Amino acid sequence: MADMQKLYEGKAKIIYSTEDPEILLTHFKDDATAFNALKRGTIIGKGEINCRMSTELFQILEAKGIPTHWIDQPAPNQMRVRRVKIVPVEVVVRNIAAGSLCKQTGLPLGTVLKHPLVEFFYKNDELGDPLLTRDRLLLLELATPEQLDQLKTMTLQINEILTEFFHQCGITLVDFKLEFGLDVNGKLLLADEISPDTCRLWDEGETDQTKRIMDKDRFRQDLGQVESAYQKVLERVLNSKTQG
Numbered sequence: 001m002a003d004m005q006k007l008y009e010g011k012a013k014i015i016y017s018t019e020d021p022e023i024l025l026t027h028f029k030d031d032a033t034a035f036n037a038l039k040r041g042t043i044i045g046k047g048e049i050n051c052r053m054s055t056e057l058f059q060i061l062e063a064k065g066i067p068t069h070w071i072d073q074p075a076p077n078q079m080r081v082r083r084v085k086i087v088p089v090e091v092v093v094r095n096i097a098a099g100s101l102c103k104q105t106g107l108p109l110g111t112v113l114k115h116p117l118v119e120f121f122y123k124n125d126e127l128g129d130p131l132l133t134r135d136r137l138l139l140l141e142l143a144t145p146e147q148l149d150q151l152k153t154m155t156l157q158i159n160e161i162l163t164e165f166f167h168q169c170g171i172t173l174v175d176f177k178l179e180f181g182l183d184v185n186g187k188l189l190l191a192d193e194i195s196p197d198t199c200r201l202w203d204e205g206e207t208d209q210t211k212r213i214m215d216k217d218r219f220r221q222d223l224g225q226v227e228s229a230y231q232k233v234l235e236r237v238l239n240s241k242t243q244g
């Protein structure tokens, strides 16, 4: 890593430049934060698990025609990616009501939504990542109307692919967050990561609400067995991939 420069350090990842200006190296950390970094901790082994899982899921999505920034995984907690300009919007898609949707609408936890719900949040820590309307998003010029439509279409496609894949793993994909970026040609690529940090994943073999949680909610809610839940998700993803 001698000729690599740290470009950015976030809550869960560090981004380095490489000798190729179009390629970046992402280093996944074990650090965990929640509630806009008010809660901090470490999930041992998380960096490697999230890196491996993102690698597997990006490969599955690429094979189904979704363009992603993923290039390869040169080390257990490192991923090489295409350099993109990140769209400062967190795209959340939900199949089942949980988290902020329940808090803000009163929908009971676990309500199965008739159609997937796509929501846009402003990626801005100072403002606490607020929920955006389409008009606010356009007002702030965070994306063009065409890009917005494309973000929604790609997100729904990704949701369909991953919902089916996780179901094969015995896991319900409740909701998840995606980030996108524009490459040098202005093409939208799926970026960032897809992992138990960014998805709500419920074990289909468990009915007890506390026991079935396999994602960062175990950390957010101090439910314990965070590492083993992350590990279990990865094992099932890898198993399902070799069988499929």
Ligand code: UDP
Pocket: 090, 092, 098, 099, 100, 101, 129, 175, 176, 177, 197, 198, 199, 200, 216
């Ligand atoms: N999420 C994320 N990063 C964020 C906010 C949310 O990865 O900064 C994920 C979260 O893990 C969940 C989904 O997006 O899978 C929806 O999160 P929600 O809006 O319910 O917010 P929360 O209650 O988790 O803060």
